Amino acid sequence: MSKKIVSIxxxxxxCRLFAVASEPNVTGIWLVGEKDYHIxxxxxxxxAIEGKVVWMKVANDSHGKPRTDIDNPDxxxxxxxxxxxxxxxxxxxxxxxxxxxNGKVYKKGKIYCGMMKLNxxxxxxxxxxxxxxxxLGKSDTWTRIK
Numbered sequence: 781m782s783k784k785i786v787s788i789x790x791x792x793x794x795c796r797l798f799a800v801a802s803e804p805n806v807t808g809i810w811l812v813g814e815k816d817y818h819i820x821x822x823x824x825x826x827x828a829i830e831g832k833v834v835w836m837k838v839a840n841d842s843h844g845k846p847r848t849d850i851d852n853p854d855x856x857x858x859x860x861x862x863x864x865x866x867x868x869x870x871x872x873x874x875x876x877x878x879x880x881x882n883g884k885v886y887k888k889g890k891i892y893c894g895m896m897k898l899n900x901x902x903x904x905x906x907x908x909x910x911x912x913x914x915x916l917g918k919s920d921t922w923t924r925i926k
Contacts, residue, residue, distance in 0.1 A: 802875075803873040803875075806821050806829060806880065806896065806898055806904060807821050807822050807823060807829075808820070808821060808924050808926050809821075809834060809835075809924070809925050809926040810831075810904060810922040810923065810924055810925065811922060811923045811924075811925050812920060812922055813920040813921050813922060814920075815837070816837040816838070817833055817835065817836055817837070818834050818835035818925065819831040819833060819834070819867060819868060820832055820834045827872075828869070828870050828871060828883075829868065829870075829871035829872075829880055829883065829896070830866060830868055830869050830870070830871075831866070831867060831868030831869075832864055832865060832866045832867065832868075833862055833863055833864060833865050833867060834863075834864075836862060836863060839863060846861045846862070847861070847862045847863075848860060848861055848862065849861075849862060849865060849889070851888040851889030851890075852889050853889055865886075866886070867885060867886045867887065868883065868884075868885055868886075869883060869884045869886075870882065870883045870884055871883030871894070871895075877895070877897075878897065879895050879896060879897040880895060880896045880897070881895045882895075883895065883896065885906070885908045887908070891911075892908035892910065892911065892917065893908070893909055893910070893911040893912075893914075894906060894907055894908040894909065894917075899921070902924060903921050903922060903923055903924070904921065904922040904923075904924070905919065905920075906919065906920045906921070906922060907919045908920070
């Protein structure tokens with residue numbers, strides 16, 4: 781009887797070891813929660829997740845010109861186009877959290893710290909917050925479109 785118990789315990793332990801969360805594939809094109817941007821997420825050369833704007837609901841300003849990064853605190857960068865702008869950087873997989881962590885999100889001239897996690901329904905949960913003050917932030921859910 782004790783051999784059966786030991787065998788069962790060993791089997792359960794082995795199952796637990798192999799049940800560790802593996803890095804999910806979050807690469808692809810995502811529709812942000814407000815449905816006004818598509819962000820393409822991809823892995824950079826070091827394996828971190830990055831993302832850039834590949835579609836905008838309102839791509840041009842009131843003069844018909846491509847929208848630019850007018851909110852950027854650096855005057856020299858205010859003329860760069862939003863289309864193609866890298867807005868997601870440095871998200872790295874953390875197995876213990878089951879999430880991509882320690883990344884940065886750029887939005888309207890501000891850089892936020894963040895984390896992202898793939899939900900069981902296939903959507904992507906993002907939490908952006910003022911760096912070092914994680915309770916001051918905003919969450920968003922993105923939907924994969926490609």
